[in-house]
Amino acid sequence: xxxxxxxxxxxxxxxxxxxxxxxxxxxxADYGILDAGSNLRLVSASPHLDSLSAIKVEVLxxxxxxxxxxGWKPTSAALQFLAPWISKSVIQLEPAEEIPFLQGRAxxxxxxxxxxxxxxxxxxxxxxxxxxxxxFLLSQIPAASRAPFFFSETKE
Amino acid sequence: MPTKLMEIxxxxxxxxxxxxxxxxxxxxxxxxxxxxxxxxxxxSEICDLMSRSGLHLVPTLVPTCYExxxxxxxxxxxxxxxGLFHSQDLTSAVPSWLxxxxxxxxxxxxxxxxxxxTSHLAQLMENxxxxxxxEIQTHRLKSLVANLExxxxxxxxxxxxxxxDFPLRIQFDRILVDAPCxxxxxxxxxxxxxxxxxxxxxxxxxxxxxxxxxxxLKLLRPGGILIYSTCTYAPEENxxxxxxxxxxxxxxxEEVPCPLPHHxxxxxxxxxTYSSEVTKCLRFYPSEVNSTxxxxxxxxxxGDL
Numbered sequence: 001x002x003x004x005x006x007x008x009x010x011x012x013x014x015x016x017x018x019x020x021x022x023x024x025x026x027x028x029a030d031y032g033i034l035d036a037g038s039n040l041r042l043v044s045a046s047p048h049l050d051s052l053s054a055i056k057v058e059v060l061x062x063x064x065x066x067x068x069x070x071g072w073k074p075t076s077a078a079l080q081f082l083a084p085w086i087s088k089s090v091i092q093l094e095p096a097e098e099i100p101f102l103q104g105r106a107x108x109x110x111x112x113x114x115x116x117x118x119x120x121x122x123x124x125x126x127x128x129x130x131x132x133x134x135x136f137l138l139s140q141i142p143a144a145s146r147a148p149f150f151f152s153e154t155k156e
Numbered sequence: 157m158p159t160k161l162m163e164i165x166x167x168x169x170x171x172x173x174x175x176x177x178x179x180x181x182x183x184x185x186x187x188x189x190x191x192x193x194x195x196x197x198x199x200s201e202i203c204d205l206m207s208r209s210g211l212h213l214v215p216t217l218v219p220t221c222y223e224x225x226x227x228x229x230x231x232x233x234x235x236x237x238x239g240l241f242h243s244q245d246l247t248s249a250v251p252s253w254l255x256x257x258x259x260x261x262x263x264x265x266x267x268x269x270x271x272x273x274t275s276h277l278a279q280l281m282e283n284x285x286x287x288x289x290x291e292i293q294t295h296r297l298k299s300l301v302a303n304l305e306x307x308x309x310x311x312x313x314x315x316x317x318x319x320x321d322f323p324l325r326i327q328f329d330r331i332l333v334d335a336p337c338x339x340x341x342x343x344x345x346x347x348x349x350x351x352x353x354x355x356x357x358x359x360x361x362x363x364x365x366x367x368x369x370x371x372x373l374k375l376l377r378p379g380g381i382l383i384y385s386t387c388t389y390a391p392e393e394n395x396x397x398x399x400x401x402x403x404x405x406x407x408x409x410e411e412v413p414c415p416l417p418h419h420x421x422x423x424x425x426x427x428x429t430y431s432s433e434v435t436k437c438l439r440f441y442p443s444e445v446n447s448t449x450x451x452x453x454x455x456x457x458x459g460d461l
C-alpha cells in the first residue's frame with residue numbers, strides 16, 4: 001500500500017509552500033503527496049497508482065520536502081520543478097556568485113528576504129535551495145551534485 | 157584501428173556495406189547530444205536559453221534531441237543540474253520515441269538505469285500516467301534516482317527486481333526492454349582499452365535477453381507494444397534473440413517507420429538463418445547516424461499469454 005500523507009500533513013506542507021514561496025495550492029491538484037519517512041514525495045495522480053500495491057516499490061515520485069526539527073526543508077529538485085510558480089523568498093544571484101553557490105560555498109551579503117529557506121535564482125532560472133541566515137546565504141545543493149560547474153562562455 | 161578493437165569488431169565486416177566509412181567513424185569521438193527536457197519548459201524556451209548561454213545546438217531528426225557542439229562536459233553545466241536537458245546519445249533516444257507512450261498509460265521500463273530512456277518516456281507522457289522503472293543492480297539505482305529527480309519526473313515508481321522475474325501481478329500498455337548487452341555499439345577507437353570481451357559473452361547475454369523478453373510479453377496486455385533494444389552489433393544478441401522470441405508465439409513483429417538512416421535486420425549469420433520477419437528490425441551504424449550503434453525491434457502482443 002502506498003503511504004499517502006495524512007490530510008493534516010498534506011495541508012501543512014501546501015500551506016508552507018504557499019506562505020514561504022507563493023506557490024498556489026491549486027497546482028497540486030494533479031498530484032498526490034506520499035509520506036516516505038523523513039521525506040514527503042510528489043507523485044503524479046493516476047488511477048494506475050493503485051496497482052503498485054501488488055509490487056515492492058523502492059522510490060516513487062519526486063522528493064518534495066524533508067522533515068526537519070525546525071520544519072520543512074524544500075529540496076533543490078522540487079524548487080527547480082516548481083520554479084514557474086515561485087513568487088516569494090527568491091534570491092537573485094550575481095553572475096559571479098552562481099558557480100560558488102552551486103559548488104556549495106556560502107555567499108556573504110545582505111538580501112531582502114526573510115531568513116529561512118529560499119529559492120536561489122541564477123541567469124538560467126532557479127538553481128536550487130539556499131538557507132538565508134544573515135549575513136550568509138548557505139548553499140543547500142546536495143554534495144553529490146556539486147560538479148565542477150562552468151558556464152559555456154567561460155569554458156576553456 | 158587498435159588491434160584489440162579490430163578483434164572484436166572485425167567479424168562484422170560482412171554486415172557493413174561501407175566498411176571503410178564505418179571504421180573511419182569509429183576513429184572519431186561520438187558527438188555530444190542533448191535531449192531538451194520539456195517537463196521543465198517548452199522546447200523553444202530551453203533552446204533559446206541554451207543558445208543565449210553560448211551553447212551551439214544543432215537540430216536532429218529525433219524530436220527534442222540536438223547535437224551539442226563544442227561542449228565536452230555537458231554534465232558540468234548549471235542547466236544540466238537544473239534538469240533543462242539530458243545528455244544522451246541520439247540513437248539511445250530512439251527506442252523511447254518509437255514506443256510512443258500516451259499520457260495516461262501504464263508503462264514498464266524493465267532495465268531502466270541510468271534513467272535516460274525512463275525520463276524520456278516521462279517527457280513523452282507529460283508526467284502523466286505511470287511508469288515503473290525497474291533496475292536490479294543496486295549500484296545503478298543511485299544514478300537512476302538522481303536523474304529522475306534532476307529531470308523533474310513525478311510519474312515514475314522505481315522497483316528492484318530481476319527483470320526476468322518481475323512479478324506478474326500488473327499488466328502494462330507498453331514495455332521497453334533496453335537489455336543488458338555487450339555494448340559494442342558504443343565502442344570507439346579511443347575507448348577500446350576499456351573493453352574486454354569475455355568468453356561466450358554473446359551467448360550468455362542472449363540467454364538473459366531472451367528471458368527478459370519472455371517475461372515482458374507476459375507483463376504486456378493483449379494488443380500492447382513491446383520494444384527491444386540493444387547497443388550492440390552482435391546478431392546473437394539481436395536477430396537471433398528476436399527470432400527465438402517470435403517462435404514462442406503470441407507476438408508479432410512490426411514494421412517501424414524511422415527517419416534515421418538504418419538497415420533491416422539480417423536473416424543469416426555464420427551457420428544460422430533467421431525468419432524473414434527479422435528484417436523488420438532496425439540496425440543503426442555510427443557511420444550513418446553519427447552516434448552509437450543500435451538495434452531495435454518492435455512487437456505487438458497478439459494473444460492472451
